[in-house]
Amino acid sequence: MPGSNSPSETAAEPPDAQQARTREREEQERRLRQRMAGIKHTVVVLSGKGGVGKSTVAANLAVALSMKGRKVGLLDSDFHGPSIPRILRLDGSRALSDGTSIQPAVYGAGLKVMSVAFLLRTADEAVIWRGPLKMGVLKQFVADVDWGELDYLVVDLPPGTGDEPLSVCQVMPNATGGIVVTTPQELSLGDVRKCINFCRQLQLPVLGVIENMSGFICPHCGRRTDIFSSGGGEKMAARMGVPFLGSIPLDPALMQACEQGEPFAQHLAHTEAGKAFLGMVDRVMETSENEITSAF
Numbered sequence: 527m528p529g530s531n532s533p534s535e536t537a538a539e540p541p542d543a544q545q546a547r548t549r550e551r552e553e554q555e556r557r558l559r560q561r562m563a564g565i566k567h568t569v570v571v572l573s574g575k576g577g578v579g580k581s582t583v584a585a586n587l588a589v590a591l592s593m594k595g596r597k598v599g600l601l602d603s604d605f606h607g608p609s610i611p612r613i614l615r616l617d618g619s620r621a622l623s624d625g626t627s628i629q630p631a632v633y634g635a636g637l638k639v640m641s642v643a644f645l646l647r648t649a650d651e652a653v654i655w656r657g658p659l660k661m662g663v664l665k666q667f668v669a670d671v672d673w674g675e676l677d678y679l680v681v682d683l684p685p686g687t688g689d690e691p692l693s694v695c696q697v698m699p700n701a702t703g704g705i706v707v708t709t710p711q712e713l714s715l716g717d718v719r720k721c722i723n724f725c726r727q728l729q730l731p732v733l734g735v736i737e738n739m740s741g742f743i744c745p746h747c748g749r750r751t752d753i754f755s756s757g758g759g760e761k762m763a764a765r766m767g768v769p770f771l772g773s774i775p776l777d778p779a780l781m782q783a784c785e786q787g788e789p790f791a792q793h794l795a796h797t798e799a800g801k802a803f804l805g806m807v808d809r810v811m812e813t814s815e816n817e818i819t820s821a822f
């Protein structure tokens with residue numbers, strides 16, 4: 527499936543081939559626009575660095591939205607650490623094409639999922655595609671996947687604020703907004719400032735900041751301890767003038783659920799973390815569906 531736009535293809539190409547490729551590109555752009563027109567809200571989930579829980583938030587946001595009766599798609603565009611299939615126990619899935627469109631994997635009653643991992647032969651295979659090839663795959667993921675009509679497309683971006691997340695956002699220029707995931711440590715809070723500025727430069731409204739791994743919930747006594755200082759995400763959000771959506775504690779039960787392919791928004795909905803998260807999802811829906819896009 528990945529195969530178009532390799533840089534070597536452009537060298538000394540006959541005019542016919544060039545024209546054919548231009549037509550193919552224009553056709554893909556048309557399909558891309560058409561596909562995006564069937565998606566009401568695109569929400570991108572970003573973080574300054576890896577390991578802060580971005581994919582966990584993206585997967586659980588998509589599951590929660592679909593539990594709330596919305597038609598949802600989840601696009602895992604994290605080329606170098608695609609972990610959405612594991613979180614949703616879709617590890618064995620492969621991208622299948624019927625010649626006209628690519629069929630997404632389905633989680634639960636109808637959450638459509640597409641991941642870079644579905645193109646790899648094994649879970650341990652490293653993605654060593656060059657930039658233009660990645661871009662081609664991404665465009666295919668939006669334009670050619672049979673998403674159908676969606677209320678939400680949740681996009682798990684690659685970490686950081688470099689070329690890769692930028693490319694993904696450029697494929698979806700009319701996204702509804704971004705959710706920035708951070709941990710309480712100062713280092714990642716510094717990164718979060720970059721994420722907010724990244725959104726601003728792309729004119730992407732910030733739907734809010736989520737502070738993940740905020741305080742530790744003891745699996746024995748259930749008490750909460752602030753290992754790292756907590757509350758920094760909220761202060762940072764206030765300082766930067768963006769909404770603070772809430773915090774999720776560091777909870778071994780939550781990690782175990784994700785490792786077992788049981789998203790906590792569904793399987794631990796009754797816990798402190800589950801309830802807090804579902805409240806955040808309500809706020810995201812309120813902002814998105816009321817078209818409040820002034821949260822720059």
Ligand code: ADP
Pocket residue numbers: 573575576577578579580581582583607609738739740774775776777778780781782784785
């Ligand atoms: P990222 O996408 O930012 O690289 P992940 O979502 O893959 O991060 O999360 C990294 C690891 O941390 C995973 O093993 C995940 O289960 C775990 N994790 C994420 N959030 C929490 C949390 N609040 N409590 C416990 N473990 C968590």
